[in-house]
Amino acid sequence: MKNRLKVLRAEREWSQQDLADALAVSRQSVNAIETGKYDPSLPLAFRISDVFAMPIEAIFLRDQ
């Protein structure tokens, strides 16, 4: 699944560690999600959505 995490993070000038701290996960986890190596669970996707104050579908994009 594709996502806009890197772009959204850059717009807010957040480092991967900043986002990891906000989500209470490791920086390695944020990197794995950002690079598409790992698709987060629905609860984590909702936490990401809350942190960015955006709906999930505006962050995660379905594969065409």
Next chain:
Amino acid sequence: MVYWNNLAPYMRRYTIRILLFVSSYIIILTSSLAFARGGLEHSQATLIGLALITAFPVIGMFWAIFRLLVETDDEYQRLLFAKQTLLATAATLVIVTVWQFLQVYDVVATGPQWMGVIWFAMLGLAAPIVRWKA
């Protein structure tokens, strides 16, 4: 100290548990062996008791590792730990199977031994393999 403070709470609990079990193992093993091989005759029940007491901290290490899988609240890290334990288990089974057949064909005198130690070694080897490019 900075490294310790940066560790996630579940990793701190895991580290404390492993250190406690490893230090208990060293103390129990050395004192039990000294007692058992001290020149006195011991009953079978005493020797079974010593074996169980010595095995206890090793079983504790298994418990600590599987408890880590339960307590890790970072789902991606939990996935990596799960992959690590599965890879270690698979590698241990391969080693033990080959070793067993070496014994069947009289290449070696004894069959698989110290499987727990092999599993711990494989767990250590599996960590960088699983985390490589993770």
